[in-house]
Amino acid sequence: MDFGGINPIILIATLMASAVPILLAALGETVVERSGVLNLGVEGMMIIGALGGFVVAVATGSPFLGFVGGAVAGAALSLIFALLTQVFLANQVATGLALTLFGLGVSSLGGQGYNGIKPPRTGPLLPDALADLPVVGPILFGHDWVVYFSIAMTAVLWWVLKASRVGLIIRAVGESHEAAHALGYKVNRIRLMCIAFGGAMAGMGGAYVSLARVPQWVDGITNGQGWIALAIVVFASWRPWRVMIGAYLFGGITVLQLNLQAAGSQFPVWLLPTLALLALAGDIILREINGKNYSDLRKVFYFFATVNALQLLYLSWGKWIPMPVDYLSMSPYLITILVLVIMSAGRRGTANGAPASLGQNFHASR
Amino acid sequence: MKRRNLLASAAMGLMMATGAFAQGMDHVKACFVYVGPIGDGGWTFQHHQGALAVQEKFGDKVEIQYQESVPEGADAERVLTQMALGGCNIIFTTSFGYMDATNAVAAKFPDVKFEHATGFKRDTPNVSTYNARFYEGRAVEGLIAGRMTKSNKIGYIGSFPIPEVVMGINSYYLAAKKVNPDVQLSVVWAFTWFDPAKEADAAKALIDQGVDVIASHTDSTAVLAEAAKTEGKVIGFGQASDMAEYKPSPRVSSVIDNWGPYYIERVGALLDGTYQQADIWAGIKGGEVLIGEITEAVPPEVKAEAEKLRDDIAAGTVHPFTGPLKKQDGSDWLADGATAPDGDLLGMNFFVEGIVGDIPQ
Incomplete structure (x- = not known):
C-alpha cells in the first residue's frame, strides 16, 4: 500500500513515536497552566530531563530507570521555579524564561563527557509477532512502552481534569485562586505539585529524545521542542485530547514532509478539495445527529463552500504538483496552528478557554 | 591647545597601532563564533579543535575567546560587534550564514581582522575567507x-x-x-x-x-x-x-x-606581522x-x-x-x-x- 511513494502505515507508526516528546511535555504543561501557573521553562526542563535520563540510563544500564531519572531531573528543576514563584512570588514569565536558560546551561555543563556514548536501547514493548501483523501491527503494537504511556496519560489527564475531584480542585485554583483559598484549599501547595508534575512530564519527554528518538547525548538536543509544546498547549485550548491532536499533527507533518522529500514525491492537489468536502459533510452530519439549527449565514457559507470545493475538485482532479521544499518545511508549524485555531474558533462565551488566573501569583495575605 | 594635543596624541596612537600590525604583535586575542554547541560532535566541534590547536601552539601569546550557538542573522552582528569592542584582534566566523554580518561589522572595525568560513564576500581589506574542498x-x-x-x-x-x-x-x-x-x-x-x-x-x-x-x-x-x-x-x-x-x-x-593548521597559520601571521587578506580553498591535498x-x-x-x-x-x-x-x-x-x-x-x-x-x- 503506497501513496505517492509513501507508505501511510509506516508514516503513522513513525509519527506516533516522533510526537512523544512534545506530547508528554505539552500534557504536563497543560496541568500546570490549568492550575493557573505559566511555566515557560518547558524547554529547560526537557533538556535537563534529556540529560538526567541519559546519565541514569548509562549508569544503570536500564532505559526504564533512565526515564524515571529524566522525570526526577525535570521535576527537580521545576521545583526551583516553584520555589521562586510560589514562595518568593517572583514573576512567572521571567522566572520561566530564566529556567530555560538555566536548564540549557546546566545540561551543557553536566553533559561534558557524555558525548559519543550509546545508551541502552529502548526496544518495542510487545513481541515481534504482534508487530509484524499487517496494518495494525506497526501502528498499534510496534512501539516502545513510552508511546503507550503518552497515549494513556492523555486519557488519564482528560479524565482527571474533567471528572475527578482532584481535577476540580486544580481547575478551581486555576480559575479563581481567591475563591479556592476561601474554600480552604492550599493554593500554592496545589500549584507546587502541579508544577512538579509538569516538570516530571517535560523531563520524561526530554529523556525520550536522548534515549529513544536520537539515542545519544549532544548539547542542545531538544532544540526548541519545549517551545513547540508550549504553543500547542495554548492552541489546543488547554484540553488533553486536543494537545494530542496538536502534537500528532506537528509530528506527523514534520515526518510527512521529510518523507515527501525523500520519496521525491509530488503533492496531490485534488486531495485538498476532497478533504474540504469531507469536512463539510462531517460537519453537516454531526449537526443533523445533534439536531442543531442552521443560521442563514451558515447556510450561505455551506452553499458557497460546497460549490467552490466541487469546482476546485473538477479543476484539480488527478493533478499532482511538485511541492516546493520551502513550503513543505514550514508546513508543520502552519498547519498545526491553523487546525487548532479553527477547532477553537466558533466557541463563543468561554473565550479561548484560558484559566482565568493564569500567570498570576497568589499569596494568602491579599 | 589642549584639544590639539589630544588630537595629536590620538593620531600618534593610531599610527602606532597601525605600525604595530606591520611589525607583528606580542599578544593576539583570537575569537571564534560558532553556529552550534561545541558538543555537537561535528562541525562546531572541529572548529573548536582548531581553536584549541592555536592555543596549544602559541600558549601565552594568544588568548582564545569563543561563543557557541550564535544564530545566523542579526544576532551574529551583535556578537561580532561585542567581540570587536572587547579587544579581539582576529575573529573567525565559522558558518556560511554569518557572511553579511561579518562584512558589516568588519567595515566598522578596520583594525580587526575577520576570517569568514565558507563565504565568498570580502568587502573590506580586513575580511578574508577560507574554505575546504x-x-x-x-x-x-x-x-x-x-x-x-x-x-x-x-x-x-x-x-x-x-x-x-x-x-x-x-x-x-x-x-x-x-x-x-x-x-x-x-x-x-x-x-x-x-x-x-x-x-x-x-x-x-x-x-x-x-x-x-x-x-x-x-x-x-x-x-x-x-x-x-x-x-x-x-x-x-x-x-x-x-x-x-x-x-x-x-x-x-x-x-x-581539519581547521587547526589554517588557524595556526593565520594567527601566527598576525603575530609575526606577515598577515595578508586571503581567500583559501584547500582540500585533501592541503590537509584541510x-x-x-x-x-x-x-x-x-x-x-x-x-x-x-x-x-x-x-x-x-x-x-x-x-x-x-x-x-x-x-x-x-x-x-x-x-x-x-x-x-x-x-x-x-x-x-x-x-x-x-x-x-x-
Whole structure:
C-alpha cells in the first residue's frame, strides 16, 4: 500500500513515536497552566530531563530507570521555579524564561563527557509477532512502552481534569485562586505539585529524545521542542485530547514532509478539495445527529463552500504538483496552528478557554 | 591647545597601532563564533579543535575567546560587534550564514581582522575567507555508497540549499553513479544545521524509503544514531568530525574538517606581522579535508578503490567534476575532459543530470 511513494502505515507508526516528546511535555504543561501557573521553562526542563535520563540510563544500564531519572531531573528543576514563584512570588514569565536558560546551561555543563556514548536501547514493548501483523501491527503494537504511556496519560489527564475531584480542585485554583483559598484549599501547595508534575512530564519527554528518538547525548538536543509544546498547549485550548491532536499533527507533518522529500514525491492537489468536502459533510452530519439549527449565514457559507470545493475538485482532479521544499518545511508549524485555531474558533462565551488566573501569583495575605 | 594635543596624541596612537600590525604583535586575542554547541560532535566541534590547536601552539601569546550557538542573522552582528569592542584582534566566523554580518561589522572595525568560513564576500581589506574542498571527500563517500548499496537507493540529508551543500550532493552522486549506473539519489532538506531530532527524522524518512547508504551535511551525530538502529542494514558517514564512536558500522568512513593548521597559520601571521587578506580553498591535498578510516564493514577491494580515489584527488590526477557533464535540465555544463572551474563550484545552484528533485530557491 503506497501513496505517492509513501507508505501511510509506516508514516503513522513513525509519527506516533516522533510526537512523544512534545506530547508528554505539552500534557504536563497543560496541568500546570490549568492550575493557573505559566511555566515557560518547558524547554529547560526537557533538556535537563534529556540529560538526567541519559546519565541514569548509562549508569544503570536500564532505559526504564533512565526515564524515571529524566522525570526526577525535570521535576527537580521545576521545583526551583516553584520555589521562586510560589514562595518568593517572583514573576512567572521571567522566572520561566530564566529556567530555560538555566536548564540549557546546566545540561551543557553536566553533559561534558557524555558525548559519543550509546545508551541502552529502548526496544518495542510487545513481541515481534504482534508487530509484524499487517496494518495494525506497526501502528498499534510496534512501539516502545513510552508511546503507550503518552497515549494513556492523555486519557488519564482528560479524565482527571474533567471528572475527578482532584481535577476540580486544580481547575478551581486555576480559575479563581481567591475563591479556592476561601474554600480552604492550599493554593500554592496545589500549584507546587502541579508544577512538579509538569516538570516530571517535560523531563520524561526530554529523556525520550536522548534515549529513544536520537539515542545519544549532544548539547542542545531538544532544540526548541519545549517551545513547540508550549504553543500547542495554548492552541489546543488547554484540553488533553486536543494537545494530542496538536502534537500528532506537528509530528506527523514534520515526518510527512521529510518523507515527501525523500520519496521525491509530488503533492496531490485534488486531495485538498476532497478533504474540504469531507469536512463539510462531517460537519453537516454531526449537526443533523445533534439536531442543531442552521443560521442563514451558515447556510450561505455551506452553499458557497460546497460549490467552490466541487469546482476546485473538477479543476484539480488527478493533478499532482511538485511541492516546493520551502513550503513543505514550514508546513508543520502552519498547519498545526491553523487546525487548532479553527477547532477553537466558533466557541463563543468561554473565550479561548484560558484559566482565568493564569500567570498570576497568589499569596494568602491579599 | 589642549584639544590639539589630544588630537595629536590620538593620531600618534593610531599610527602606532597601525605600525604595530606591520611589525607583528606580542599578544593576539583570537575569537571564534560558532553556529552550534561545541558538543555537537561535528562541525562546531572541529572548529573548536582548531581553536584549541592555536592555543596549544602559541600558549601565552594568544588568548582564545569563543561563543557557541550564535544564530545566523542579526544576532551574529551583535556578537561580532561585542567581540570587536572587547579587544579581539582576529575573529573567525565559522558558518556560511554569518557572511553579511561579518562584512558589516568588519567595515566598522578596520583594525580587526575577520576570517569568514565558507563565504565568498570580502568587502573590506580586513575580511578574508577560507574554505575546504569538502566535495573531494564527498566523492570518496559517493564511491563507497555506489559500491555498498544493495537497494540502489542512496540518500543525502542537506542542510540549506547553498552552493557548499549543492556541490557536495553533486559530487557524491557523480562518484556513486560512476561505479553503479543504477544508483538513485534521494535528497532531503532539513533546513537546519543542528537539530538532532529533526536530523534523525530525516534519516528515518530516507530509511523508510528504502535508502541504505546515507550521507549528511548537518552537524550532529543523530543521523548515524538513527542508522545504527537498523543494526547494519544502513550505513553512513561521519560528517565534519570523525564520529568514531559509530565505527565500524554504521559509520564506514568520514570526511573530517581539519581547521587547526589554517588557524595556526593565520594567527601566527598576525603575530609575526606577515598577515595578508586571503581567500583559501584547500582540500585533501592541503590537509584541510581528511578521510577518516574506512572500516572493515567495507570489503577490502572497495576500500582500496576508495583510497586510490582519495590519493588521486590529492595528487591532482582526478577531479570529482570532470566532463562530459550535463546539468539536471539537460543543458551542457562541462565538455569532455574539462574540469569544473572554482567559480562554477562556488556559485553552484544546480543539480547535475540524473538527480531527481528541485533545489529549493
